[in-house]
Amino acid sequence: MTGMRVLAAMSGGVDSAVAAARAVAAGHDVTGVHLALSAKPGTLRTGARGCCTIEDARDARRAADVLGIPFYVWDFAERFTEDVVEDFVAEYAAGRTPNPCLRCNERIKFEALLDKAIGLGFDAVCTGHYARLSTVDGRLELRRSADDGKDQSYVLSSLTDEQLSHAMFPLGDSTKADVRVEAAERGLQVAEKPDSHDICFIPDGDTRGFLTRKLGEQPGLLVDDETGAVLGRHVGVHEFTVGQRRGLGIDAPAADGRPRYVLSLEPVTGTVRVGSAEKLAVTEIVAQRPVTRVPFAGPVECVAQVRAHGGLAPAVAELVDGELRVHLREPLSGVAPGQAVAVYRPDPAGDLVLASATIDATR
Numbered sequence: 001m002t003g004m005r006v007l008a009a010m011s012g013g014v015d016s017a018v019a020a021a022r023a024v025a026a027g028h029d030v031t032g033v034h035l036a037l038s039a040k041p042g043t044l045r046t047g048a049r050g051c052c053t054i055e056d057a058r059d060a061r062r063a064a065d066v067l068g069i070p071f072y073v074w075d076f077a078e079r080f081t082e083d084v085v086e087d088f089v090a091e092y093a094a095g096r097t098p099n100p101c102l103r104c105n106e107r108i109k110f111e112a113l114l115d116k117a118i119g120l121g122f123d124a125v126c127t128g129h130y131a132r133l134s135t136v137d138g139r140l141e142l143r144r145s146a147d148d149g150k151d152q153s154y155v156l157s158s159l160t161d162e163q164l165s166h167a168m169f170p171l172g173d174s175t176k177a178d179v180r181v182e183a184a185e186r187g188l189q190v191a192e193k194p195d196s197h198d199i200c201f202i203p204d205g206d207t208r209g210f211l212t213r214k215l216g217e218q219p220g221l222l223v224d225d226e227t228g229a230v231l232g233r234h235v236g237v238h239e240f241t242v243g244q245r246r247g248l249g250i251d252a253p254a255a256d257g258r259p260r261y262v263l264s265l266e267p268v269t270g271t272v273r274v275g276s277a278e279k280l281a282v283t284e285i286v287a288q289r290p291v292t293r294v295p296f297a298g299p300v301e302c303v304a305q306v307r308a309h310g311g312l313a314p315a316v317a318e319l320v321d322g323e324l325r326v327h328l329r330e331p332l333s334g335v336a337p338g339q340a341v342a343v344y345r346p347d348p349a350g351d352l353v354l355a356s357a358t359i360d361a362t363r
Helices: 014-025 054-067 077-093 102-119 176-185 207-215
Strands: 005-009 027-034 072-075 122-124 132-136 137-145 220-224 230-234 261-266 269-277 282-292 300-305 312-320 325-330 339-344 352-362
Touching: 005 014, 005 077, 005 102, 014 027, 014 054, 014 122, 027 054, 027 102, 054 072, 077 207, 102 122, 102 261, 132 269, 282 339, 300 325, 312 352, 325 339
Parallel strands: 005 027, 005 122, 027 072, 220 269
Antiparallel strands: 132 137, 137 352, 220 230, 261 269, 282 325, 282 352, 300 312, 300 339, 312 325, 339 352
């Protein structure tokens, strides 16, 4: 694909800067854009804390200047608040565990941004995601990147064929180390800029505090799943996630002296059930709103992934009555409703994404 009009989403980090540079080098007509996602962007980004700050916008502009491409800042704050932040809060209030990065890719970068880009005559949106995209026999294929540690195919797995047909991921065949070297060689000042590891709209990393400020206190009980005994009180189920061990606020140890974990959340009654690690083991996942990349004529051998990094197990997946049902050959723990499950076909060319869906229930 050469000679296209490409809109490069530039976050201010090294990955998106190098992705834009490669699009330019490939002969595309590239325009850079930085998305302003906060109505009150913070400043003085510290290390890997947060993103989308004033400094990030400036770093993106400097990178565009080095590349010699036009650059704009687009205000997507209202859409981001509605589709990502409010969705995040509502999901936690309902006792589910969302992935805001997946939702941002789905609703902002490859829906709102892509729609605007197409409306302005661009052919594709280029991002710094680590994933591989190719067309085989007329069918789009999304695969893991060459850098397993940075692979982002999981958070892209919910995108539709239409969205992916207008996407470019120039970093898919590279490692992060190579990208940093290339950035330095190109004179990009972000070459050594730390990656952001926090939820961008919670830069201090205090998710519990953020949710409590948004939702207020909704007191409930911590209950032993086996005996029904009340072990303590809490100020809201939004303070917990399935599989959580620390910060439960339980003073007395379990009878067997072993740690307790959050097993389930019941927002209607305000009950948080806790118990042993063994009770976290999940062997079956039922997921809603599946996005499939290949035909499912029956059960498919695959590898399931339930977190952006880690949480993998061999499995069998099938579509039944509009649901994606995943039978795990090895149990996984810490699997919570609201998370995405992506299923892959192992392949020497890079594991192929077969389908993705939102986890509704586990067994």
